[in-house]
Amino acid sequence: MKVPFAAILRALRSQKGLTQESIPEGSNRQYLRQLEHEKSSPTFNKLQDLSEAFGVSTVVLIGAATAVKEDLTVDGLIAKFTAQMKALEAEGILAAARAELSGELLTSPAGRVIDPALRASIQECKAQGQTQAQTCQNLGVNKMTVSRYWRDPD
Secondary structure: OHHHHHHHHHHHHHHOOOOHHHOOOOOOHHHHHHHHOOOOOOOHHHHHHHHHHHOOOHHHHHHHHHHHHHOOOHHHHHHHHHHHHHHHHHOOHHHHHHHHHOOOOOEOOOOOEOOHHHHHHHHHHHHOOOOHHHHHHHHOOOHHHHHHHHHOOO
16 A cells, blocks of 8 residues: 555645645654655554645545555445445444443453453353363364463453
8 A cells, every 4th residue: 555655645745735844743754755755654643644734534545545556436435435334334343443442341451352251151161171172172262262261260
């Protein structure tokens, strides 16, 4: 995505009659040069700074780069975006992300999401005398997850 993103940045800056030096403080000029010369990719925070500097949303910057990369029309991009966003919504992913942001999900100190039902299932296997390997196989869960819940019943 570096090449189409760089092209969008150059085109936006040119269309708005801006020089790299005229970009506001929040967007480091040297960093902008690196982006425009395809030597770097923006972080989310820098993407936000750039969108504010150019007066467009971050979705527009990413969408424009995607449209250029995939040779999509605006209507094609919107249709693809709409279909994928509706799929995320239908699968409950957006609701889960919103719940996580509102603090409704439990997390361990390391920031991992705790699945109480999975923890209970692993502890039940342990109580039945199964090994961790048997538990992995029976529940279809990876070794690290079984190991974490095996040691940490709470």
